């Protein structure tokens with residue numbers, strides 16, 4: 578969980594789990610990997626179990642910090658395509674907590690499709706190539722769910738776009754934040 582200039586979550590560490598530059602990962606033969614990927618991989622950097630456990634904690638922090646302030650409900654906005662799996666897993670965990678806590682709020686979902694990558698490189702210009710009607714976000718608290726921040730361009734563009742539709746607030750959860758010289762300094766609220 579991270580804090581940012583535009584939406585600090587109380588009492589949380591400054592950044593999520595940091596993978597150091599010299600981290601070697603785990604040997605490939607310790608895990609089941611689809612045959613057709615084997616030739617392209619050297620190590621497993623982040624085992625699925627770690628991702629799952631981290632998502633559980635991100636969900637708990639969101640429920641504790643965002644949900645109590647937003648009793649009108651929140652809209653969880655999935656950034657397609659990359660964000661779909663993190664979105665589905667995070668939403669499951671948020672809903673589970675929301676079902677079982679003393680206070681609960683209505684949660685709705687929306688989708689937007691943006692594209693910045695060409696092959697495996699972020700290309701700089703971000704295009705909206707599909708999604709729901711953003712007018713529906715007016716006055717709502719929006720939790721954007723993204724898989725990875727690389728240059729930060731996609732999130733900056735999306736936040737500018739969302740602001741035009743006057744949401745009450747916008748928070749961003751990203752599973753990964755790439756350490757990159759090309760990052761423009763953008764930090765999500767949760768990572």
Ligand SMILES: O=P(O)(O)OC[C@H]1O[C@H](OP(=O)(O)OP(=O)(O)O)[C@H](O)[C@@H]1O
Pocket residue numbers: 656657658659660691692693694695699723724725726727728729730731732
């Ligand atoms: O921080 P940035 O440099 O802007 O890059 C991050 C974005 O790039 C990827 O999406 P992509 O454009 O590849 O679209 P996809 O999710 O549909 O594959 C990723 O899912 C993020 O949305």
